[in-house]
Amino acid sequence: MHVQEWLDTVPAAAVYAVVGVVIGLESLGIPLPGEIVLVSAALMSSQHTGVNPVVLGVCATAGAVIGDSIGYAIGRKGGRPMLAWLGAKFPKHFSEGHVATAERSFEKWGMWAVFFGRFVALLRIFAGPLAGVLQMPYWKFLIANVLGGICWAGGTTAVIYYVGVVAEDWLKRFSYVGLAAAVLIGLASALVIKRRAKKAQLERQDQPEAEPVGAGE
Template identity: 35%
Template sequence: MLAAMTLEPQLAELTTTAFYLVVLGFVFVESGLLFGFFLPGDSVLFAAGILAATPGSGVSLPVLVLGVFAAAVLGDAVGYACGHRLGRPYLLRRSGRLGARHVERAERFYARYGWFAVVVARWIPWVRTFTPVIAGIGRMPYHRFLSANVLGALCWAVGLVLLGYFSYATPWLRTLSLVVAGVFITATIGYVVVEWRRARRRPLAGGDALVTARDDQAA
């Protein structure tokens, strides 16, 4: 969200149709396609909400909300299907060197929290792209994955759009959003540091994590 102020004028220059395509494309790619793990989805959603509230923008809030929700759900569903059918080699091959570290983080996160991880991962940059794929590799029952997918899409995609929308006319809400974003970023960095130190003391191989995840899901 800290980058939303920079993205807002860039999105405003697009036509209405192009705007919808760009925003929905960002959400879908970051949610389900492994090469999209570096995209600034949070900032795009928040900036899109601000533009929907801007008079004369031509952006419809209901269309935007329904669109980002569908894109987020479909993106995670594609990620799950790829993981379920193609396995871990596909994940490592498509993520490349840059994403390999984040794959391991996502595997540990999923192995530890299961269903909850699919929901919470939406809010963790770099991890949210890999978690649905890992859920598919770990053979998480689809009905459980779908419920977590839908809830995560509502909280993240729809929630950030609405937060941006209402912050347009409420200065204190925009300030609060930036403060919350700063706290969240700090907490995320802290989490990464803690996990990195734990990994150095007690390395956990990705394959072992997935075996643990399968056992948890089977139970």
């Protein structure tokens, strides 16, 4: 079952909870499809399903910020042995190559890596734990974490919501245009058929009647 189809089957409160929890767990360091869930829920909110986009954005932002903060605390306490353990458990996401790439980004960009990491799937998983492992000052991490969470979660929700509203409005207009075109084509076809039938009738009336056989003998 598709994510949006499943979300359609649960109450609005459950949608908010699912979005917040999934994004929070992803931010904590667990590879989950947080962005897919958020996009699906935001699209639902544009389709009059009872899901409020503002509440959805707040829940997504809260999940992102809280999840990243917990990931930071775990990374700061667990250190590099934790990354090695994650690499053994999730080799696809926490391989040595991925960890090295993320670490270079943090060493080069610092707080900006936390902020922009929110918009990149790989760094979104790494941001919290790796910032803790690298002993980034928490106040720096928190500022970048909160701003990144608001821009990513709130921005994604707003963009997808308005895209859905515009698309729905466009489809409605398209359906009205299609209906009007169908009516016009139907009327035009009826007029053409009527004119042709009238023309054929006049041609039959203009033709001389055939004389009976033997009438001229």
